[in-house]
Amino acid sequence: xLLSEAVTGESYIxxxxxxxxxxxxxxxxxxxxxxxxxxxxGRKGKGILIVxxxxxxxxxxxxxxHNIEVSRAE
Numbered sequence: 001x002l003l004s005e006a007v008t009g010e011s012y013i014x015x016x017x018x019x020x021x022x023x024x025x026x027x028x029x030x031x032x033x034x035x036x037x038x039x040x041x042g043r044k045g046k047g048i049l050i051v052x053x054x055x056x057x058x059x060x061x062x063x064x065x066h067n068i069e070v071s072r073a074e
Contacts, residue, residue, distance in 0.1 A: 001069070001071070002070070003038070003065040003068040004047065004062060004065035006065075008043060009041075011037055011072075012037070012039075012071065012073055013038075013072075013073050014032060014035065014036045014038060014070055015070055016034065018069070019067045023064065031056070032068075037073055038052070038053050044059065047061065047062025048061055048062070
């Protein structure tokens, strides 16, 4: 499933990132790598997703969340 389809309050594991090289490297620098746990904290208008990643909160736009594959964390 895609991160954009994630449910608020749930945790997911990043499986694959399909973004341009520069954007993907920026996310990796922030700590979003394959097999990283991401918690969805909320949603804002126009597809913005608020996530918690390695103890920090980030807002990710729809153009990014539509290109990140995740699976539900156990």
